[in-house]
Amino acid sequence: MRSKVVLRRVIAKPQVIFGLAGVILLLVLAYLGPLVSPYGFEDKDFTAFRTPPGADHWWGTTQIGQDVFAVTLRAMQKSILIGFLVALISTGVAAVVGAFAGYFGGWLDKALMWGADLLLVLPSFLIIAVLSPRLKGATWLWFVVLLAAFSWMITSRVVRSMTLSLREREYVLAARYMGISDWKIIFRHIVPNLSSLLIIDATMNVSGAIIGETALSYFGFGVQPPDVSLGTLISAAGGSEAISYPWLFLFPAGLLILLVLCINLIGDGLRDALDPGSHS
Template sequence: MRFKVVLRRLMSKAQVKYGLAGLLLLLVLAYIGPYLGAYDWQDKDFLNFMQAPSADHWWGTTQIGQDVYAVTLRGMQKSIIIGLLVAVISTGLSAVVGAFAGYFGGWVDKVLMWGVDLLLVLPSFLIVAIMSPRLKGGSWLWFVVLLAAFFWMVTSRVVRSMTLSLREREYVQAARYMGIPDWKIIFKHIVPNLSSLLIIDATINVSAAILGETGLSYFGFGVQPPDVSLGTLIAAGSNQVFAYPWLFIFPAGLLVLLVLSINLIGDGLRDALDPGSNS
């Protein structure tokens, strides 16, 4: 019943419809679009360097003859995957740490919150910048781990605060008296009751992670060649934006549309899941 109410409220908002439509179109473009083009993202046309958009190369070519359409869609695929993975890891981590800290209290709470406070004061960009060169040649998944490590702390504090209230509820007390293990109570009774917060947080983290990946890749700390992301493509095209605008416009435009679509959905989710909303 609650799911139907939330879905009805969600779909009643125009911004959510626009966001879902935009996100769906971008996903179709990212994962089906490459099959419609004549070139793979790794192909090189040595007869057409820096060619403007044409019937042969729809979005033009790069300085090494790569098809901008194919390369940009490959970059968007990688940015979407990174954003989703970072959101899942960071939201899951914030749920576990916050719930355990709030439920157990005592020294567990102090140790976990001390770790959260420590990570909050560490300069995340500087740490990623230091670590990234040491991970060159390795899997891009290490980059996902680095990003996720700095996305969960604030939400974990909110989860902890809500858990402090939830652990005193009757159903949690009843589960304790029945001898159910604490970890089961946390995952079966505490975390599910935080689902609204966690869903909203995960949605926001997707767009934040995509922007974070783009910014770090722009400065050379993210996805490494020969692979590409929207950040690396924007960085490559920014120096030639006036002479060869297609190198910058297409990846930058897709980045804006992608983040805007996700944020519209996230705002709609926040309103739909907010019991105090009258809309």
């Protein structure tokens, strides 16, 4: 019954519908667009350097003759994948750390929250910038791990405070008296009752991770060549390039803005739909 009520609330939010439609269209463009493109991501046209959009190259070409349409879609694929993986990892870590800290309390609570507080005060951008050059040549998944490592702390504190209340509920006390293990209580009773918060947090973390990846890649600390992301394309087309050859900048920057905007619309709508306090 509650799921039906929540679904009706979600559907009633136009921003969720618009955001979801936008994300689906961008996913279709990113993953099906290359199938209809006459050029691949690694193809080079040595007769067309920095040519504007036209019949042969729909979004123009780069300084080395790559098709901007193919390269931009490849970059958006990587940015989307990084965003979803970072959100999945960071929200999962926040749920586990916060639930364990709130449920068990004592020294475990103090140790976990001390670790969260320590990571909160560390300059995450600087640390990732220092570690990224040492990981050159390694898989880009290390970059995902670094981004996720600095994205879970605030949510874990919220989860902890909610767990402190949930652990005193009747159904949790009944499960404890029945001899059910603490692990099962946490993952069957505590975490599922935090699903609304975690869904909203994961959604917002996707856009946050995409922006973080773009910023780091813009400064050369993120995705490394020959791979590309929206951040690396925006960086390569920055400065005078954006004025002289605007298509090199406008297409990746435009897709980035649309992607983040649509995800934020979904997050805002879900927050309104799943938060009982937002309804009279």
